Amino acid sequence: AQSxxxxxxxxxxxxxxxxxxxxxxxxxxxxxxxxxxxxxxxHLQLLLKYFSGDPLVKGIKGFExxxxxSKFSFxxxxxSVQWSDTAEYFCxxxxxxxxxxxxxxxxxLQVTL
Amino acid sequence: DAGVTQSxxxxxxxxxxxxxxxxxxxxxxxxxxxxxxxxxxxxxxIFQYYEEEERQRGNFPxxxxxxxFPNYSSELxxxxxxxxxxxLYLCASSLVPGNExxxxxxxxxxxx
Numbered sequence: 001a002q003s004x005x006x007x008x009x010x011x012x013x014x015x016x017x018x019x020x021x022x023x024x025x026x027x028x029x030x031x032x033x034x035x036x037x038x039x040x041x042x043h044l045q046l047l048l049k050y051f052s053g054d055p056l057v058k059g060i061k062g063f064e065x066x067x068x069x070s071k072f073s074f075x076x077x078x079x080s081v082q083w084s085d086t087a088e089y090f091c092x093x094x095x096x097x098x099x100x101x102x103x104x105x106x107x108x109l110q111v112t113l
Numbered sequence: 114d115a116g117v118t119q120s121x122x123x124x125x126x127x128x129x130x131x132x133x134x135x136x137x138x139x140x141x142x143x144x145x146x147x148x149x150x151x152x153x154x155x156x157x158x159i160f161q162y163y164e165e166e167e168r169q170r171g172n173f174p175x176x177x178x179x180x181x182f183p184n185y186s187s188e189l190x191x192x193x194x195x196x197x198x199x200x201l202y203l204c205a206s207s208l209v210p211g212n213e214x215x216x217x218x219x220x221x222x223x224x225x
Contacts, residue, residue: 004155034213044156044203044216090155099210100146100169103155 002027004093006104013081014112021076021107023065023091032094033074034101035065039087047089050074061085086111115140117206117217125223126194134189134220138206144168145187146214147179148203156203162187163210191222199224 003026013019025031035047048059055067065076074091091104118137126132138145144163148156158171162181181187185206191198201221205214 036216043218046213046215049213092155094211099144099207099212100158100161100171101148101156101205101214102158103148105153105155 002093002095002102004091004102004104006089006091006107008107009105010108010110012110012112015083016080017111019076019078019081019085019109021089021091021109023074023076023104025072025074025091025093027072027093027095029095033065033067034092034094035059035063035074035076036090036092036103037087038090038106044090047076081109081111083111083113085109117204117215119202119204119217119220121220122218123221123223125225127225128194128196130194130224131190131192132194132222134191134202134204134222135186136189136204136206136217137186138204139215142206142208142215143185144207144210144212145181145185146205146207147187147189148205149173150201150203150219152200159189161210168210194224196224198222 005024033050036044050057050067058064088106090106092101120135146161147159150156160170161168165181176192178190201219203219204217207214
């Protein structure tokens with residue numbers, strides 16, 4: 001069965017610091033990968049997605065992620081975080097044989113001024 | 114363009130009762146998936162409906178059932194509620210199964 005691991009449960013950064021959130025998955029076949037964000041009091045929103053092609057994908061609000069197949073990873077990055085990036089971030093996997101999303105447990109990002 | 118909508122926003126029930134949650138997909142979407150998000154956890158897949166049939170199911174008991182209507186809207190029913198069913202229930206829609214999913218705001222269910 002597929003699974004997603006997010007090792008950083010709670011990250012605290014100062015504004016302008018660089019961000020990298022880890023995501024590793026377990027599945028041997030073709031994968032589609034997503035990062036979703038949940039701002040306080042708001043619903044899950046798609047940050048970016050990888051289906052195929054260029055393994056470096058760019059999303060909204062300056063976020064990007066790199067798919068490294070050999071490492072089963074899809075880490076999320078942002079060069080300079082803002083206070084408004086404070087939110088919960090979820091990595092999710094959609095496998096080729098199923099259409100259900102498998103989520104990681106999430107990383108709570110707190111950006112301080 | 115309306116996104117995914119869910120009703121009600123909040124619900125309080127007691128153990129043993131039954132509950133029905135509703136979801137309207139994003140315009141043009143025909144596939145609806147339901148997820149349960151417990152506090153501090155990522156969403157867990159319950160099931161998916163496409164062409165009015167349950168297409169796929171996660172590891173949830175038969176107390177959880179659903180329905181999809183001809184207009185693609187969907188209901189999630191939970192019978193014999195347990196305290197552990199307290200969670201945020203999310204509905205997501207997609208253009209077809211396998212495409213990216215768009216989430217609604219969720220229904221917060223509290224079981225006392």
